[in-house]
Amino acid sequence: MVITLAVQTEAPRIQLPRSTEIAVYLGKNVFLDCLASGKPPAQISWILPDKTFVRDAGTLYTILSPMSLLQNGTLHIHSANFSSKGNYKCIASNAAGADTITYHLHVAALPPSISEEALDMTIKLGESAKLSCEATGEPTPRITWISPQKDAIPASSDKFQIMDGGMLLVKKVTLSSEGIYTCLARNSAGDDVKNVKVEAEPQEPFINGVKGRSTTKVLGVSYQAAHLHCRVEGKPEPRVWWVTPYGLSLPAPYLGGRFQVHQNGTLELRGLRKTDEGRYMCLAKNNMGEASLLVEFDVASLAEKPTFSVPNIEILPIKPDGGELTLECSARGKPSPEFSWILPNGTLLMPGARLQRFTHYLGNGTLRISRPVPADKGVYRCLAKNVAGQAEKRYALEAGKKPVIRGSTGMFVFLSKINETEMSFVMWSSYVKKKEIYLCNACCLWTKTGLNYFPSF
Numbered sequence: 001m002v003i004t005l006a007v008q009t010e011a012p013r014i015q016l017p018r019s020t021e022i023a024v025y026l027g028k029n030v031f032l033d034c035l036a037s038g039k040p041p042a043q044i045s046w047i048l049p050d051k052t053f054v055r056d057a058g059t060l061y062t063i064l065s066p067m068s069l070l071q072n073g074t075l076h077i078h079s080a081n082f083s084s085k086g087n088y089k090c091i092a093s094n095a096a097g098a099d100t101i102t103y104h105l106h107v108a109a110l111p112p113s114i115s116e117e118a119l120d121m122t123i124k125l126g127e128s129a130k131l132s133c134e135a136t137g138e139p140t141p142r143i144t145w146i147s148p149q150k151d152a153i154p155a156s157s158d159k160f161q162i163m164d165g166g167m168l169l170v171k172k173v174t175l176s177s178e179g180i181y182t183c184l185a186r187n188s189a190g191d192d193v194k195n196v197k198v199e200a201e202p203q204e205p206f207i208n209g210v211k212g213r214s215t216t217k218v219l220g221v222s223y224q225a226a227h228l229h230c231r232v233e234g235k236p237e238p239r240v241w242w243v244t245p246y247g248l249s250l251p252a253p254y255l256g257g258r259f260q261v262h263q264n265g266t267l268e269l270r271g272l273r274k275t276d277e278g279r280y281m282c283l284a285k286n287n288m289g290e291a292s293l294l295v296e297f298d299v300a301s302l303a304e305k306p307t308f309s310v311p312n313i314e315i316l317p318i319k320p321d322g323g324e325l326t327l328e329c330s331a332r333g334k335p336s337p338e339f340s341w342i343l344p345n346g347t348l349l350m351p352g353a354r355l356q357r358f359t360h361y362l363g364n365g366t367l368r369i370s371r372p373v374p375a376d377k378g379v380y381r382c383l384a385k386n387v388a389g390q391a392e393k394r395y396a397l398e399a400g401k402k403p404v405i406r407g408s409t410g411m412f413v414f415l416s417k418i419n420e421t422e423m424s425f426v427m428w429s430s431y432v433k434k435k436e437i438y439l440c441n442a443c444c445l446w447t448k449t450g451l452n453y454f455p456s457f
Contacts, residue, residue: 011097012038025138026109030077036092043093044073049086080107109189112137120197125233129170131196135185148179204289205234215294220272221303221387228295230265230282238284240265245278272299305389306333315396318372325372327395329365329382337384339365344378374399
């Protein structure tokens with residue numbers, strides 16, 4: 001019996017691409033395909049421009065740009081650079097033969113081009129301006145803005161912000177914002193420039209952001225210095241001067257004796273005296289109109305920084321019965337301090353303000369929380385401020401829990417039940433009476449008729 005074994009083989013044949021001439025921009029990815037048929041399946045290998053022979057799939061380490069050989073035989077060139085250009089030869093081989101194909105890779109860069117022409121913009125004082133700068137190019141151009149003062153503008157500042165796409169935002173146009181802004185688009189192939197001229201519209205003066213007449217009060221302290229601010233804007237640039245309570249006119253700038261008017265319009269009074277009290281008028285005028293600021297200025301003979309009569313931190317529980325909770329903030333100072341509260345989430349409550357269940361009463365600094373809930377826990381800060389300084393009192397609200405006294409030794413005393421007992425504390429703590437148990441946060445003296453009890457540690 002004769003058995004004839006026939007083995008069928010087929011030489012590899014590489015599928016032809018649309019073109020073997022490949023042009024790519026600098027920094028782009030390139031995929032060179034090498035799909036081959038054959039029996040048995042063809043083994044794919046590559047010869048790179050630097051004569052490196054590659055057969056195994058994975059990342060390749062050569063003097064060329066980073067690249068990798070995929071499992072299907074495709075050669076992936078990562079971020080092509082000028083050293084990537086050249087001939088890439090693919091070889092598909094098996095026992096029946098071989099087939100080859102050669103790619104010719106060209107790497108080019110496209111210089112930046114700004115699509116919009118230069119233009120002029122006229123903006124009202126105090127408003128924002130958006131300056132666009134859209135540029136094309138390969139690699140993608142980097143956008144830089146130059147201010148009228150010839151300084152590079154940072155990505156974000158109090159005056160400017162560079163948005164996605166290269167747009168420049170001038171946050172608030174002032175007279176100093178006027179001028180020519182230059183957009184520079186640059187990549188490795190070159191650069192392009194666009195100029196944008198920004199001008200402010202003619203406008204009547206306004207002082208400290210207010211048009212027409214305005215009034216404010218300022219309190220100074222004897223023998224110290226005071227600054228009466230008069231920030232003026234308008235176009236044409238207004239003429240600015242101050243008139244003292246005695247009718248003396250002080251132009252900006254001015255320097256004489258204890259009085260000085262700065263270039264920005266601020267009036268500085270040094271070595272204050274009681275006789276400096278009165279009404280000071282700042283005036284601004286241009287051909288579009290005028291504005292004025294009346295400052296009622298008082299001088300305190302003696303100033304004392306605010307202080308609190310009790311410790312500046314207390315810890316209070318949130319009652320489970322949901323009753324009203326009052327946080328006192330009484331402080332002494334000369335002149336009398338002004339109060340503000342900062343809630344745990346950072347919200348600022350000024351005197352007379354009300355936010356949902358939180359009310360800051362006008363005058364005495366009291367904060368009341370109606371129907372407190374465990375979610376209200378956190379640190380509540382009361383700020384007392386006057387011309388001499390600022391003081392702060394804090395309340396830490398905690399969700400109700402079983403009372404614990406922490407001794408100096410680190411031991412704990414647990415109180416299981418107290419009936420009809422009154423307690424007072426040597427240092428400070430919350431008042432406890434008739435089954436209302438509060439946390440003691442300092443040295444405690446427990447008082448019962450005729451007897452004194454101290455925690456034993």
